[in-house]
Amino acid sequence: xxxxxRSVSGDASGRAAAFTSPExxxxxxxxxxxxxxxxxxxxxxxxxxxxxxxxxxxxxxxxAIPEAAARASAPRLPEVAELDLLRHFxxxxxxxxxxxxxxxxxxxxxxxxxxxxxxxxxRLPGLADSHPLDPDPLAQGSLELExxxxxxxxxxxxxxxxxxxxxxxxxGELTGLLMARAYHRARGEGEQRTKVLVPDSSHxxxxxxxxxxxYTAVTIPSNPRGGIDLDSLRAALGPDTAALMIxxxxxxxxxxxxxxxxIAAVQGAGAIAYMxxxxxxxxxxxxxxGEAGFDVMHFNLHKTFSTxxxxxxxxxxPVGVSERLAAFxxxxxxxxxxxxPEDVRRNAWAGRTTPGARxxxxxxxxxxxxxxxxxxxxxxxxxxxxxxxxxxxNGGDGLREVSNDAVLAANYLRVRLADAFDLPYDRIxxxxxxxxxxxxxxxxxxxTLDIAKAIxxxxxxxxxxxxxxxxxxxxxxxxxxxxxxxxxxxxxEIMHGIAEQASDDPDAxxxxxxxxxxxxxxxxxxxxxxxxxxxxx
Amino acid sequence: MSxxxxxxxxxxxxxxxxxxxxxxxxxxxxxxxxRATRFELPPPLAEQEVRAELARLAGRNRIPSVSFxxxxxxxxxxxxxxxxxxxxxxxxxxxxxxxxxxxxxxxxSIYEFQSLICELTGMEVATASHYxxxxxxxxxxxxxxxxxxxHRVAVSTAVNPQVRRVLATYCAGxxxxxxxxxxxxxxxxxxxxxxxxxxxxxxxxCACLIVQQPNMFGGIEPxxxxxxxxxxxxxxxxxxxxxxxxxxxxxxxxxxxxxxAAEGQPLGIPASYGGPYVGLMAARMESVRQxxxxxxxxxxxxxxxxxxxxxxxxxxxHIRREKAASNICTNQALIALAAATFLSAVGPEGLRELAxxxxxxxxxxxxxxxxAGLGERRFSAPYFAEVAIRIPDASRRHAALAEQGIVAxxxxxxxxxxxxxxxxxxxxxxxTDADIDALVERLGATR
Numbered sequence: 002x003x004x005x006x007r008s009v010s011g012d013a014s015g016r017a018a019a020f021t022s023p024e025x026x027x028x029x030x031x032x033x034x035x036x037x038x039x040x041x042x043x044x045x046x047x048x049x050x051x052x053x054x055x056x057x058x059x060x061x062x063x064x065a066i067p068e069a070a071a072r073a074s075a076p077r078l079p080e081v082a083e084l085d086l087l088r089h090f091x092x093x094x095x096x097x098x099x100x101x102x103x104x105x106x107x108x109x110x111x112x113x114x115x116x117x118x119x120x121x122x123x124r125l126p127g128l129a130d131s132h133p134l135d136p137d138p139l140a141q142g143s144l145e146l147e148x149x150x151x152x153x154x155x156x157x158x159x160x161x162x163x164x165x166x167x168x169x170x171x172x173g174e175l176t177g178l179l180m181a182r183a184y185h186r187a188r189g190e191g192e193q194r195t196k197v198l199v200p201d202s203s204h205x206x207x208x209x210x211x212x213x214x215x216y217t218a219v220t221i222p223s224n225p226r227g228g229i230d231l232d233s234l235r236a237a238l239g240p241d242t243a244a245l246m247i248x249x250x251x252x253x254x255x256x257x258x259x260x261x262x263x264i265a266a267v268q269g270a271g272a273i274a275y276m277x278x279x280x281x282x283x284x285x286x287x288x289x290x291g292e293a294g295f296d297v298m299h300f301n302l303h304k305t306f307s308t309x310x311x312x313x314x315x316x317x318x319p320v321g322v323s324e325r326l327a328a329f330x331x332x333x334x335x336x337x338x339x340x341x342p343e344d345v346r347r348n349a350w351a352g353r354t355t356p357g358a359r360x361x362x363x364x365x366x367x368x369x370x371x372x373x374x375x376x377x378x379x380x381x382x383x384x385x386x387x388x389x390x391x392x393x394x395n396g397g398d399g400l401r402e403v404s405n406d407a408v409l410a411a412n413y414l415r416v417r418l419a420d421a422f423d424l425p426y427d428r429i430x431x432x433x434x435x436x437x438x439x440x441x442x443x444x445x446x447x448x449t450l451d452i453a454k455a456i457x458x459x460x461x462x463x464x465x466x467x468x469x470x471x472x473x474x475x476x477x478x479x480x481x482x483x484x485x486x487x488x489x490x491x492x493x494e495i496m497h498g499i500a501e502q503a504s505d506d507p508d509a510x511x512x513x514x515x516x517x518x519x520x521x522x523x524x525x526x527x528x529x530x531x532x533x534x535x536x537x538x
Numbered sequence: 539m540s541x542x543x544x545x546x547x548x549x550x551x552x553x554x555x556x557x558x559x560x561x562x563x564x565x566x567x568x569x570x571x572x573r574a575t576r577f578e579l580p581p582p583l584a585e586q587e588v589r590a591e592l593a594r595l596a597g598r599n600r601i602p603s604v605s606f607x608x609x610x611x612x613x614x615x616x617x618x619x620x621x622x623x624x625x626x627x628x629x630x631x632x633x634x635x636x637x638x639x640x641x642x643x644x645x646x647s648i649y650e651f652q653s654l655i656c657e658l659t660g661m662e663v664a665t666a667s668h669y670x671x672x673x674x675x676x677x678x679x680x681x682x683x684x685x686x687x688x689h690r691v692a693v694s695t696a697v698n699p700q701v702r703r704v705l706a707t708y709c710a711g712x713x714x715x716x717x718x719x720x721x722x723x724x725x726x727x728x729x730x731x732x733x734x735x736x737x738x739x740x741x742x743x744c745a746c747l748i749v750q751q752p753n754m755f756g757g758i759e760p761x762x763x764x765x766x767x768x769x770x771x772x773x774x775x776x777x778x779x780x781x782x783x784x785x786x787x788x789x790x791x792x793x794x795x796x797x798x799a800a801e802g803q804p805l806g807i808p809a810s811y812g813g814p815y816v817g818l819m820a821a822r823m824e825s826v827r828q829x830x831x832x833x834x835x836x837x838x839x840x841x842x843x844x845x846x847x848x849x850x851x852x853x854x855x856h857i858r859r860e861k862a863a864s865n866i867c868t869n870q871a872l873i874a875l876a877a878a879t880f881l882s883a884v885g886p887e888g889l890r891e892l893a894x895x896x897x898x899x900x901x902x903x904x905x906x907x908x909x910a911g912l913g914e915r916r917f918s919a920p921y922f923a924e925v926a927i928r929i930p931d932a933s934r935r936h937a938a939l940a941e942q943g944i945v946a947x948x949x950x951x952x953x954x955x956x957x958x959x960x961x962x963x964x965x966x967x968x969x970t971d972a973d974i975d976a977l978v979e980r981l982g983a984t985r
Contacts (some may be wrong), residue, residue, distance in 0.1 A: 029844040032642060036650050036882050046883040051966050052898040053572045056971055059909075060901035064776060064920035072788050083619055086882055090647070093626035097643035101627035107636075114541045115631050116583055123810075124621075127596025132607050133812035136940045142598030143811040156579055168669035168813065171855070171865040179711060206867050208860035213680075214711035218860040259565045270687045285782075286577040288567050295571040307541075310633040311872030312644035313666070313832065315814035331707075350580035352591050354598065365952070373707040377610060377700035378812025386592070393591055395583030399540040405561045406542040406549075412564055413552040429564055429982040430894045457639055468856075476966040485543040486551065493678040509836075517639040520844040527837035527849040531826065533663050535653040 004071040012077070025393050030519050033092050036533055037077075039085045046083035077537055098330035098462050104488050108433045108465035108477025109252060110205065111282045111304035118394065119307065119387035128386055134380040137361045142358035147335040147379060150389045151319075152342075154300060156280075157392075158319030159289030165380040166331040168277055172375060173299025173318030174210040174246070176350070179330040179372045180243045180297060180322065182214060187370065190271065191436055194243040198272075200229045200471040205207040207246045207277060216243055221469055227255040231262055245420040245489035248277040250284065252469040253426055254411065254433035254477070264294040273297065273326070281305040282481065283408055283431035288399035297322045302381075305403075317384035332412075333363035334369040335379065339484075400401045406482035407432040410489060414478055417493045421500035425472050432481070447472040447503040447510050454521060455502065457514035461496045539580050602945045604973045606903065608924050608964025609948040610671070610698050610806045611812075614782070614892070615968060617751035619805040624872050638847045639839075644871065645846035648834040651878035658784050658881070659798045660791030661820035665831035667874040668817030668866065671801025672701040675748065676708035677830045677864060678819060680798040682774045684828045684863070689714050692744045692768075694731040695720035696753035697778060699953040705748070717744070720740025721753070723957060729755045729926060733763040740771045748798070751787065753801050755917060755950075756900070756924030757788065757963065765794035781805055781818065781877075783922050785886070785893035790820075797821045806880030807873055812940075816873040827853060830864030892967045896923035899965035903974045908985040912981050916960050923961045924964040926950060932959045935984040944980055960962070 052060075081089075098105070101504060105112035123129065132144045151163040167173040178197065185194045203218050208218035221237055225231040228332035229247060238245075245267045250256045257263060259495035267274045276290045276298040282305045290298045303310045303316035310316075322330060340358030348355045362379070395403065408431050415424065415434040420434040438449035453476075465477040480489060502510055514520060543550075548559070548570045560562060583591065626632060629642055635641030642863045648666045655664035668674040679839060691709065693702060695718050709716055719739045722728045731749055740747060747768035751759050765775040777795035779787075790798045802816035803809075827850065835849035855862040884892065894919055904925045907913050914927035929935065932949060939946045947963035953959075965974075 014918075026820075027842070029838050030842055033646065033843050035646070035653070036878075037653075040885075045888060046619060047613075047615075047885075047888050049888065049895055051891075051903075056902045057897050059716070059905040060898045062905050063901035065895070066758060066786060066922065067710055067920055068666070070787055071922075072784065072786055073792060075890065076789070078654060078657060078884070078886045078889065079882045080885040080887070081882060083883070086619060088880070090879060092628070092950055093643040093647055094626045095627040095643065096641075097632045097648070098640035098928050099628045100631040105633070107870050108631060112633060112635055116541060120625070121589065123593040123598040125592060127599045127601060128592075129808040129810050130601045131599050132605065132611055132613070132809045132945070133810040134607055134609055134611065135602070135605075135865055135945060136937065139600040139602065139943075139945070140811065141600075141942060142595040145598060146595045152984040153579065156577070161572070162630050168673070169867065169869070171867045172669060172673075175711075175865060180708065182711065190881070198711075204669045205855035205857070205859045205862070206865045209855035209858070209862040209865035212860045212862070213708075213865050217712060256565075256567050258569060261569050263570050264750060271694055284565075284568075287574055288568055289570060289574045291628075292574060311630050311632040311870075312632050312641075312875065313634045313871030314869045315871075315873055317667075317814075349591075350775065352592060352594060353588065356735065372710070374672070374700065374703040375707055376704055376813075376814075377698075381813035383808075383809035383814050390588055390592055393580065393583050394585070394588045395540050397577055397579030398580065399582045401577065402540040406540070406544050408564050409544070409549060409552050409561055412556045413896045416556050425726050429567060429799075431564075453637065454639070457637060462640065463637055482540060482542040482544075486548045487579075518642050519639055519843045520839040520841055522638050522845045522847050524847050524849065527835040528852075531663075531823075531833075533652055533826075533833055533849070533852060534656045536648070 005221065036079045036089050037082065037535055039089060040079040040082045042080055044080040044082050046081060046086050054368065060285060086403055098495050100449055102332060103140045104461040104484060104492055106464050106478045106480050107462060108479040109279060110481060111481055113307055113481040114483040115309040116504060117305055119390045122390040123383045123386045135355060141360055143336045144381065146389055148337055148360055148387060150324055150385050151211050152346055153392050154181045154321060156296060157285065158321045159292030161291065161324045162323050162327040162330060163319055164330040164334065165319045166375050166387060167299065167318040167320060168381050169314060169316040170301045170318040170377055171206040171210060171321045174206055175273050176320050176331060177297040177299060178210055178214040180326050183329040183372050184273060184326055185243060195241055197243055198245045201250060201471050202251055202416060203246065208386040215444050227253045228257045228259060229263060231259055234263065235266050238265055238266055238272065242270050242272040243391060244273040244275050245274045246277060248280055249368060250280045250431040251394060253435045255426060256431055278430060279304060283404055285404040287404060295327055302384050302388040304470060306383045308387040315384060316379050318382040328370040331373065331375050332368055336361055388501050403482050410480040410482060410484060413489060414480055421497050433477055435472055435477035436476040438471050443501040446505045447507045449476050451510040452499055455499050455510045455513040456495065458516045461492065463497050558730035575975050583804045595890060604976050605945040606947040606963040606965060607781040607945045610700060611802060611809050611961055612964060612966055613809060613968055614804050616806050616808055616968050617880065617883050619883050620876050620879045624876045625893040629875055630872055635848060638845060642795050642845060643708060647845050647875050647878060649836060651874045652880055654836060654881045655818050655820055658781060659790030659800055659820045662823040663826050664818065665871045666834055668819055668831055669817045669870060669967055670813065670817045671799060674799040674817030674819045676705045677707055678749060678776045679746060680708060680796045681797060681828050681830060682713055682776060684743040685825055686774060688743050688745035690716050690717060690744045691746050691748060692719055693748040694719045694721055694740050696731050696755060697748060697750040698754050701778065723954065727917060728919040729757040730759050731764060731918045732927045733767045736764055736767040738769060740773055742771050743811050744771060744773040746774040748776040748778060752780060752783055752922040753923065755920035755926045757917060757919045758922060762793040769794065781894050782889060786887040789920065802877045805877040809878055814870055816870040816877055826850065828863055831866050832869060885920060896965055899969040900925055903963055903965055903977065906974055906978050910978055912978065921942060924962060927961050927963055928959055928960055930959055932961050935981060938959065938984045939980050942980060944977060945976060946981065
């Protein structure tokens with residue numbers, strides 16, 4: 002079992018999880034009943050008007066739904082009153098930790114503040130009610146917003162062209178590798194280039210994406226400084242390499258200080274250099290991947306650009322590309338078809354509409370080199386509205402400050418916690434820092450899982466655990482730029498306290514959490530006997 | 539400026555603790571050759587200024603006063619209670635429930651969502667969500683290939699063209715071949731996919747037959763017979779369904795669907811120029827280990843309390859990496875919550891009322907157009923809440939009506955060259971009799 006598999010089965014310390022088998026017919030304590038338990042026949046929350054008799058009369062000369070195609074019995078959806086519905090979901094919400102309740106230093110996820118003005122903007126009826134197939138003349142606002150966001154992302158990243166279509170980072174990765182594939186095929190090298198190189202520190206989506214596109218993922222080791230090992234990379238590169246996927250700063254929170262040589266080596270071998278942009282929060286205004294020579298990168302709007310994580314989405318994963326991949330971008334792109342781009346930008350930055358400027362969706366078939374569509378329509382537009390609002394609120398100065406403060410905060414935690422926990426890479430980090438809980442494991446039998454569960458009792462979310470895989474008992478802390486110094490200091494105190502408890506009272510940590518709505522859950526049983534839906538009696 | 543709370547004093551304290559003189563020192567490891575040489579973005583805006591900018595853009599859209607546009611995205615009421623629930627910060631500002639002890643709100647709501655989708659579709663297991671209906675359909679096709687170990691998929695041309703394009707993109711990577719089953723859209727045709735045509739196209743190396751119900755033209759497909767045609771060759775039946783239609787139309791399990799994919803947007807999600815929406819997927823339990831996406835399961839803690847966790851994670855990228863069933867990580871959780879709230883708010887009666895109204899108003903508009911002599915139904919088959927109407931000179935007249943703030947449906951010639959002069963009209967519970975009168979009157983005026 003890998004470390005991750007052990008951790009999710011509650012068995013990270015190597016001992017059997019302390020769950021007794023439920024006895025037959027044992028009644029479990031219910032924290033909050035399922036919505037179905039508030040259901041009584043005849044209750045309703047939402048009602049609709051009845052069709053008029055004129056409507057019924059007119060409809061009667063049209064064919065009815067054939068009996069053979071009709072539903073046999075009504076679905077057993079809940080029948081609840083609106084008040085009970087709201088109470089249920091409000092009480093459920095109280096069972097969650099969230100950024101707006103407390104510190105959430107989940108490394109690699111960038112859990113920064115989600116500004117409320119972004120929500121105000123996304124709910125404007127002029128934007129929320131825009132149908133993606135409305136004729137272009139009726140959708141000039143939607144098209145202009147998409148165009149302007151792409152312009153901003155180009156400037157931020159240094160890429161030549163942008164597609165907003167992908168719905169998440171992994172979706173952006175899929176898009177990037179599909180474009181790499183199209184690029185190689187166009188040059189007659191599609192058959193020979195079968196491998197995608199990924200560092201051993203890579204996020205799981207990287208190799209998973211390679212497989213989805215029909216490539217074989219090859220792992221490249223990291224060097225002792227925490228960067229990709231250049232010699233191993235050079236040895237692995239060859240005419241069968243389609244691409245390198247690399248995160249920069251790496252998943253260790255460390256900037257790849259040989260990145261120029263990495264890109265040169267990859268492109269020298271005729272391969273595509275893909276940057277996983279999940280860690281962009283570290284480098285705004287300091288490093289522009291397109292300018293540095295990357296061929297393609299995905300952005301995570303729900304990380305760097307503050308759109309809310311939603312308990313697991315929706316996100317958005319636009320991609321930026323260099324000139325040589327632009328022909329392969331997903332279609333259709335939002336285009337400026339009348340008006341000078343410089344005028345449109347200058348006016349928009351000053352809050353003005355450019356007279357005579359007109360936008361349109363790229364027509365079907367005009368760019369046959371496109372990889373096609375990776376999703377219906379042009380993307381998660383509601384997230385574009387939020388990201389655009391965020392970028393305009395911050396401006397260039399604000400975005401520079403974002404990275405400055407994110408990196409400052411992470412380094413502050415690095416030095417304040419370095420006495421209590423092992424620091425595998427003892428050097429300046431960027432926006433996140435990776436510790437190892439191996440000292441606590443070896444000396445006291447306390448795993449990083451136990452540390453994480455103990456943190457829960459302090460009303461903050463633990464850091465990311467057991468990732469990246471190359472660090473034993475990994476603990477990845479990403480504070481972001483929106484946490485006050487008091488919050489950071491309080492976290493340091495909590496972590497020092499837990500480090501002490503690891504030696505003084507390890508059993509307390511192994512019992513944690515004890516103040517949360519539920520304690521550690523039997524994940525092994527959940528997988529052994531899957532119960533994935535409510536069963537009606 | 540940024541939302542950072544740090545004062546100059548705060549920054550000085552942190553720099554002193556770190557032992558560097560300025561924040562620039564923390565970026566010294568970026569090689570000089572690759573440092574950014576420009577970062578020319580507009581200046582920061584105060585809240586009132588950024589509001590004005592977004593209002594400017596919103597104002598540049600002309601939301602139609604009357605719209606019969608569907609074609610995969612439908613204007614339904616977003617009940618106030620749905621907006622209220624997904625507006626809660628505990629749901630919107632939390633993330634993937636990797637620490638289940640503090641994520642029971644998210645996890646239980648996903649379990650309820652999975653339960654509701656199972657109940658709606660009649661299937662045994664449903665995932666926590668996909669990006670949209672099109673990607674859910676593409677993932678279903680890949681899943682069918684894994685289950686059958688075959689490398690070809692058959693898809694009806696009556697499946698939404700956006701879905702088919704995404705399917706083509708997803709199949710390109712693993713070199714899965716797509717064959718099309720031609721729907722009967724010739725002159726006087728049914729507008730449906732015939733089982734004979736399906737049988738004629740299916741071979742014993744097709745992993746699945748993908749059919750949409752109702753189809754792109756609103757037509758009600760013979761799903762049981764199509765499932766039989768698929769099963770006769772050992773292929774799986776993938777049903778792409780419109781969720782509100784399931785109030786009136788047979789649940790997919792009852793006609794032998796093996797995998798169900800759907801676009802969940804009609805379940806209380808605004809049109810929002812194309813997203814965020816939510817992809818639904820459901821299947822039988824025996825296929826669960828090949829299902830892509832997250833699954834939430836029930837279990838218990840050490841004190842005998844019921845709880846929910848992400849489960850069967852060995853299918854997923856964070857465990858299996860290159861051997862994962864899919865690369866999906868972030869999905870559409872908050873939108874799934876909206877859909878679950880919607881289904882709980884409307885209940886079976888409300889969903890039936892919504893479907894009834896949509897179907898009646900669609901028949902109402904078709905009938906009124908025919909009675910007025912302005913056009914006639916293109917296809918003979920019964921339809922649910924969307925109908926293809928032949929109207930002479932449709933393209934010019936559609937544009938003229940759009941100028942007046944009336945969107946007369948979707949011009950099918952955009953995707954089907956053989957269907958010139960055909961409008962695809964969709965009505966919903968929001969379509970009033972006055973809307974229908976306005977459409978017919980304006981259409982008449984453009985003759």
